[in-house]
Amino acid sequence: MAQLQRIAITSLSSANALSQLQQNQILLTPQQQHYLNRVLRLQKGDRFIAMDGMGKCWLAQLEGEEAQILELLSVETELPISITLMIALPKGNGFDEVVRCCTELGVACIAPIMSDRTLLNPSPQKLERWRRIASEAAEQSERSFVPTILEPISFDAALSSFATQQKYICEGRGNYPHLKNCLHNQGEMSIVIATGPEGGWTEKEIDNAIKAGFQPVSLGRRILRAVTAPIVALSLISAACEV
Amino acid sequence: MAQLQRIAITSLSSANALSQLQQNQILLTPQQQHYLNRVLRLQKGDRFIAMDGMGKCWLAQLEGEEAQILELLSVETELPISITLMIALPKGNGFDEVVRCCTELGVACIAPIMSDRTLLNPSPQKLERWRRIASEAAEQSERSFVPTILEPISFDAALSSFATQQKYICEGRGNYPHLKNCLHNQGEMSIVIATGPEGGWTEKEIDNAIKAGFQPVSLGRRILRAVTAPIVALSLISAACEV
Secondary structure (H helix, E strand, C coil), rough: CCCCCECCCCCCCCCCCCCCCCEEEEEEEHHHHHHHHHHHCCCCCCCEECCCCCCEEEEEEEEEEEEEEEECCCCCCCCCEEEEEEEEECCCCHHHHHHHHHHHCCCCCCEEECCCCCCCCCHHHHHHHHHHHHHHHHCCCCCCCCEEECEEEEEHHHCCCCCCEEEEEEECCCCCEEEHHCCCCCCCCCEEEECCCCCCHHHHHHHHHHCCCCCCEECCCCCCCCCCHHHHHHHHHHHHHHC | CCCCEEEEEECCCCCCCCCCCCEEEEEEEEHHHHHHHHHHCCCCCCCEEEEEECCCEEEEEECCCCCEEEEEECCCCCCCCCEEEEEEEECHHHHHHHHHHHHHCCCCEEEEECCCCCCCCCCCHHHHHHHHHHHHHHHHCCCCCCCCEEEEEEEHHHHCCCCCCCEECCCCCCCCEEHHHHHCCCCCCEEEEECCCCCCCCHHHHHHHHHCCCCEECCCCCCCCCCCHHHHHHHHHHHHHHH
């Protein structure tokens, strides 16, 4: 199964955006170049998957500021949009279950986050283990692609890593609107959702996320564990965007 | 924390139903009497919680065909409707995680089911363990009530145990409509949702469920594990009915 990273592209021209597809090439935006080169660490000649958010996917090859389209892919079990989960690393082995469940639910990318209240500093062996779990779960759930598990990064670095208008941060305390009432399905091809550690995000983290364009949301009136929250969030987003 | 069972009652008169509330008494329907006496095994003098599906709850005491209302309860973290999860017992310790997560998500009652493909015949110690997990999870998630964990029953017995119009059975294979498109929020105060074992329900089980008034539904295009499906189903139902 292909272990390929994904980015969302604009395949149709509209009032707001030009199509990035030009014959067999994808013209990459500066944000996409940054994401592919710096966040995903792809190099010239590396392959990735371009998704247009409307159910079409292409296998593409990075060529500097452009990408060459190699073939149109047939996908039936993938979501039409790209979901990135930013998750503060939970205690113990809880992250294994998060990777497994969120892969089943269609996540495209998981970014493990070192937050103010994160206790764990995972070893490289852990990262290998998570990638193996993602690969197995993708196969068992009959997905076409394996989600990307990024190397753990700091919360502040993560806040500026993902370029999309639809960014949410889940917080159990405080009177934030329910995620279900905040998801808007219009034109966005990628979603970033952040879930916190045991004890929740710090106030400063929430403030910084809001400054970075994240909308704080609730997942309901009960307090969820750090390992339950991402599964619930993914369940709601997957269902909302499933065609 | 109160370890009390719950039933849904009609508190307002309408074109379709008379109010079951008469001064300080609840007039129980034959179905409710069956459920309280036979399924939940309550006896005269035992207490339970009556919910009207619109956010009101009362502590009540069983008195044969009626129940005496003892007090109006204040609840903020409970769902306005009563959700029963019928779950075919998964392999290994997977059920622990299901009990934990579904309690966090507001489930009212969990009915472990012996299906055609269920391998496990749980010991009484297991049942004790699940009830302890439910109690701990209810406390940690700041719920007002602890969900009821019923003794394991056969699939066919379970099909006729729960009297509600809104009954769903989740099935990964087959072209069933998505649960999100089937939930209707009008007037029902209780929902039953059934999720299957590893390998799914048998055709005969699905047929019998349909005959018993269950609607077969999908949870998305990917195949979910037996322990993931109930968490996803509860996430969607909780979010849909959360006020």
